Amino acid sequence: MAILNRFFEAEAANWVVDKIDVLEGRAKFCAYNALRYLKWANETYAVSSLVSNFNGLHATEEAVACFISSGVRFGSNANASKIKLREHKTKALVSIFAQRCLRSIDGHRVKFGVSPNHDNLIFDLPIVEGGWRGEFHLSQLRLMDEGAEACSDWQKLGEGPDLDDIFEEISKASKARNALLYADDDGVPTGFTDPEEALIRDTKLTFGLIWAAVDLHMDPARDSDFLNRFLAQIVDLQKEGKARKKLGSDG
Template identity: 30%
Template sequence: MKALIDHPVADWVYRRANERLTGRALACAVNARNHLVRAQRIADAEISRTIAYFCVTHATEEAVACVIAAAKENGYKSLAGRVNIRDRAQKAVVASYAQIIADHAEELGLSVALNPATDDVLVKARSDEKEVGYPLGLRLFSFNEDGQNPSSDAAHDAFVSRFPDVETMVDYVQKRASFRDNALYARDGGAPDLSPEQLNIGLREHTLLTLSLIWAAMDVTTHKEPEPFVVQILGAISAVIDVVRPPKVCKHCGK
């Protein structure tokens, strides 16, 4: 984990976050970074694997709040406003989508690197046996073959298709939303105890998610008009949330 949070790209994310983000988005980014540092220190000192895990998962939740706040402030208010960042299940849906994108990028062999000359981050990919670098931006991604198509159907299917049925999907989101409690509190079966291997996996996963979400929040601030990929993602997140957290219906009027 230390190698990740001290990486030049991570340092770039921290610096640019302070420059680009404002208000709640900036506060959440700072909170997220602080919890990453706490998680590392607690893990390195072997004080408590459970508390280290709590800190790193809380960092991810703060990063989710960061990207949603930034989206609301930068042209995506109608879509981002559908996400209640006080609801852990809804934040779990956002984090799950970030995980899907990260997994896909890893499958494609994409990597990121800092270009010191321009003080910007490049995404590197293989093309015709050559490594090609592009300025990293959300505009590079799309769930649709037509990158300008804002439809969220494919993005929605990318998440839903991971599960055999809707009930399993809802159960997954609920478990992800409560995993911190499960890691912290004793149950009838006894007290939780993460193994060193489980902690290392969790630290790496949540550190990458946290940094990616903060970066996405920064990227959103540069959009002069809504990017199709962001519209795809936010639309799909909203659709999944409607299933996980169906709108309440008044028992009197039915609305």
């Protein structure tokens, strides 16, 4: 049995795949390409975990691009018009928040399914006494900046990371990719310490980011508050990066 079959066969994942056609343009193509890389990752794991992990990384990168493209499409023009789609810092910021969300969901053992009318995903939080179940939307996640309302712990994504954290994330992603591709003074690439764990993480991130893009397309107004807070952080990040670059060149 291929390592990712349980994800491809899950009801929630199938719902996400079925809804990709609500996406448009680059977002749709990135989503389909992300799934293609995941399938390649699944097919190659038994032969070469290194090749499989490489495909998993690319799947996540395409899913990040899918979400950013969707955000630019539906965000307020004041912020969306300033977003650079291929900016590495932008992709790193999306990746950081996506990983925070994944850690929280895994830590709280949140489970996902499909609503009876198949219109939405639903979440199930079994660790709450009596259980807690409801529709799941991007609008329920919170960037805990000033003015963000309090909510349950598993939905908090925390404050925006500073530029040093962003550059560290970019460096980590680059090192991970290089470790899967290139030989060095110590020998040929051997891959991740735990390739299965890395691939499963990338799979969850990929499906999660595509879901976020789908949810945004299905009801942009509902998700607008979260989206515009997020885009504003990206714009601030781009400004800070430009200022630091100028300061460095002046020095």
